[in-house]
Amino acid sequence: MADLSYVRTELVPQKAPPLSQVGVIGWMRTNLFSSIGNSVLTIVSLYCIYLVLAAILPWAMSPTWGSESLTACRGVLAELGREGHFSGACWGVIRERWTQLLFGFYPSELFYRPVLAFIGLGIALAPVLFEGAPKKLLWFSAIFPFLCFWLIWGGSIWLPISVILGFVLSVVAYGFVSKATTTLIGVIAAIITPIVWWLLLAGPFASTMASTIPLGIQSVDSDVIGGFMLAVLIGLTGITLSLPIGIVLALGRQSDLPILKGVCIAFIEFIRGVPLITLLFVASTLLNYFLPPGTSFDLILRVMIMVTIFASAYMAEVVRGGLAALPKGQYEAADSLGLDYWKAQRLIIMPQALKISIPGIVSTFIGLFKDTTLVGIVGLYDPLLLSTNIRADQAWNGILWELYGFIALIFFIFCFSMSRYSMYLERKLATGH
Amino acid sequence: MATAKKLEVSDEIAIQISKMNKWYGTFHVLRDIDLTVNRGERIVIAGPSGSGKSTLIRCINALEEHQEGSITVDGTLLSSDLKNIDTIRSEVGMCFQHFNLFPHLTILENCMLAPVWVRKTPQKEAKEIAMHFLEKVKIPEQADKFPGQLSGGQQQRVAIARSLCMQPRIMLFDEPTSALDPEMIKEVLDTMVALAEDGMTMLVVTHEMGFAREVANRVIFMDEGQIVEQNEPQQFFDNPQNERTKLFLSQILGH
Numbered sequence: 001m002a003d004l005s006y007v008r009t010e011l012v013p014q015k016a017p018p019l020s021q022v023g024v025i026g027w028m029r030t031n032l033f034s035s036i037g038n039s040v041l042t043i044v045s046l047y048c049i050y051l052v053l054a055a056i057l058p059w060a061m062s063p064t065w066g067s068e069s070l071t072a073c074r075g076v077l078a079e080l081g082r083e084g085h086f087s088g089a090c091w092g093v094i095r096e097r098w099t100q101l102l103f104g105f106y107p108s109e110l111f112y113r114p115v116l117a118f119i120g121l122g123i124a125l126a127p128v129l130f131e132g133a134p135k136k137l138l139w140f141s142a143i144f145p146f147l148c149f150w151l152i153w154g155g156s157i158w159l160p161i162s163v164i165l166g167f168v169l170s171v172v173a174y175g176f177v178s179k180a181t182t183t184l185i186g187v188i189a190a191i192i193t194p195i196v197w198w199l200l201l202a203g204p205f206a207s208t209m210a211s212t213i214p215l216g217i218q219s220v221d222s223d224v225i226g227g228f229m230l231a232v233l234i235g236l237t238g239i240t241l242s243l244p245i246g247i248v249l250a251l252g253r254q255s256d257l258p259i260l261k262g263v264c265i266a267f268i269e270f271i272r273g274v275p276l277i278t279l280l281f282v283a284s285t286l287l288n289y290f291l292p293p294g295t296s297f298d299l300i301l302r303v304m305i306m307v308t309i310f311a312s313a314y315m316a317e318v319v320r321g322g323l324a325a326l327p328k329g330q331y332e333a334a335d336s337l338g339l340d341y342w343k344a345q346r347l348i349i350m351p352q353a354l355k356i357s358i359p360g361i362v363s364t365f366i367g368l369f370k371d372t373t374l375v376g377i378v379g380l381y382d383p384l385l386l387s388t389n390i391r392a393d394q395a396w397n398g399i400l401w402e403l404y405g406f407i408a409l410i411f412f413i414f415c416f417s418m419s420r421y422s423m424y425l426e427r428k429l430a431t432g433h
Numbered sequence: 434m435a436t437a438k439k440l441e442v443s444d445e446i447a448i449q450i451s452k453m454n455k456w457y458g459t460f461h462v463l464r465d466i467d468l469t470v471n472r473g474e475r476i477v478i479a480g481p482s483g484s485g486k487s488t489l490i491r492c493i494n495a496l497e498e499h500q501e502g503s504i505t506v507d508g509t510l511l512s513s514d515l516k517n518i519d520t521i522r523s524e525v526g527m528c529f530q531h532f533n534l535f536p537h538l539t540i541l542e543n544c545m546l547a548p549v550w551v552r553k554t555p556q557k558e559a560k561e562i563a564m565h566f567l568e569k570v571k572i573p574e575q576a577d578k579f580p581g582q583l584s585g586g587q588q589q590r591v592a593i594a595r596s597l598c599m600q601p602r603i604m605l606f607d608e609p610t611s612a613l614d615p616e617m618i619k620e621v622l623d624t625m626v627a628l629a630e631d632g633m634t635m636l637v638v639t640h641e642m643g644f645a646r647e648v649a650n651r652v653i654f655m656d657e658g659q660i661v662e663q664n665e666p667q668q669f670f671d672n673p674q675n676e677r678t679k680l681f682l683s684q685i686l687g688h
Binding site: 327329330332333334335336337338339340343347348351352355429431 | 520522527533536547551580596
C-alpha cells in the first residue's frame, strides 16, 4: 500500500492570473468569443447593429433644421439629390414645435414659470435622492409641491398658503391634543382639524386675504397645460403619493384586523382589475355625478387622483412582495427588543422591505410615468396627442417619425434616469451579504 | 470552560409559569407547564426536536401566545395588553438560533436601536452602553461593520450584546449555537458563561450538554410538550430517572 501521509511544509503564494484572463483580450475572450457558438452570435449581433445604424444614421443626418414645412424639407433634400420617403428626417418640426411638446399651449411669455418649477424640482429632489445634499433643503422639498402648483397655475398666493396652513394646523393640533390626552386622540385631531379648515375656512381665508393684500401672478387655465410638463406633473404627483399610500395599503393587507384587511384587499384587487383608461373616463365624466351639484374641480386634478389611486394599488402589491421576502426572524427580533408595531415597521421592516422592492417600485414608477400618455384619451394634451395636433397643421401634415422619435427620446431620458438611480440606490444600500 | 457553579441563587422569583397550555390549531404543543425560575438561576432546557422547548421560552416574552394558564415575569402578569407585552419584552432579552441581527444597520446601530427608541436613552449614552457590551462580548472593533460581514459566532455575540444593551433582568437563549460551526460554538458559549458569572437569570434551550453540566444549576428535560424531568445537572446526567430521559441521554452522549 502506498504511503498516505503528506505534510505541507510551505504555503503556495498568490500568483498573477495568466495574461489571457486579464485586459481587453481577456475580456473579449470571456465575454464575446468564449465558444464557437458565442463567437457566431457575436458576429451576427454586430452585423445586425450595423444594419440598424446604417439605416437610421443617414436618415437622421439631415440638414433640415431650418425648414418651415414638410415641403420645404423635401426641397432641401431633393437639392442634395436625396429622393424617396426615407431620404431624410425633417427636423424643422422639432425646432418649430419643441416648446409646444414641452409646455403644451402654455402662454409663451410665461414659459419662465414652468422652467423655474423644473429647476425647483431638481433642488427639491436633491436632499430626498442623494445623501450628500444639505439636509436643510428638505424644508424646500416640503414646500415645493405647493410652490410648483402655484408657479404653473398662477393666481393668488393665498390659496397655496391656506392649503399649507391646513398642514401646519394638523401638526399643531397633534402637538396640543396628544400632550393633553392620548396619542390616538391626537392623531384623530390631526386628521380632522385640517379637513375642517380646508372645507370650511380655507376658502374664505384665501379670498379675504387676497382682497386685503392682493399678492399673485397671472393665473393660467388647465386646458392650456400640456406636453411633457403635464406628463411630469401627473407622473410626479402619482409617484410621490403612490408610494406612501401603497405602503399603508400593503400594511393594511397584512393586518390582523379583518375589516381593515378586507377593505385594503377589495381596494387593491378592484383597482388592479380595472384598466387605467376606465378610471380616466370615470375621472373625466362619471366623477361629476358623484360630487354634489355645482362643485366642479379641475380635470387635471381629477386625473391625478385616478392615476395615483391606480399606481397605489400596484405599489401596495410590490411592497407586499418585499414584506413577504423578509425572514420572520426580523419581526421576532424587533418584537423581542420591545419595539412597538409602528417603530418596528419604521426602523426594521420597511427599510428592508423597501430595499428589496426597489426594482419593483421603480418599474411601477416608470410604468406610471409612461401611462401618463393615456390622459390624451380624456382630452388632456399629453405629448402624443400634441403630435397628432401638430400633424393637423398643413405645414407638417405627414410627419411621423421625427415627432415620435423626439417624444420617445425625452421619455427615455426620464425613465433611464429613474432606472439608473434605482441601481445606484441598490448599490448604496447593499450591506455585504 | 469556566465554572460558574458556586453562584448564588436568590429566593426572589423571576418567572412563574403555572398550568400553562398552548395549542397550534388543534395540536397540543405545551401541556400543563409549571415552572418557577428564581433570580440568578441558569436553566438549561433539553429535549428532542418538536418537544416544545423553544415554544416554551418564546411564550415567556409573548412571541407565542398561550391559551391557558398564567405566566408572570418580574411580577407582571402576561396578558394580551400590548403595553404590558412591550414592558415584559424590554425586560427580557432573547437570542435566536439564526441571530436575527438587522442586516441594514451596522453592529453599533443594531445595539443602539432599542435603547434609543424603546428606553429613550440619549444617543451619546446609548453609544456608550453599546460599546460597553460590545467590549464585554469582545468585538468592539467590529462596531462599524454590517452583520453580513461578520462570522456566525461574531454575529451571535453581537446578538447577545444587542439584548444586553436593554439591560434585561432575564435572558432567553433559543438554540444559540445550533447554526454555528464547531470552531465558533466555543466563543459563544464563553460569552454565555461570562454572562452567567455576572448573575444573569438565564433560560437556555440548547443541545450543548457540556454547557449544561458546567454552568446550569438546573436542567429541564422536555418531551411531547411536557416537562418530563428536572434536576441539578449532576443528578440529571449521572442518574436520570425517567425512561425517556435515559434514552435521550444515551443517544446524545453515547458517541
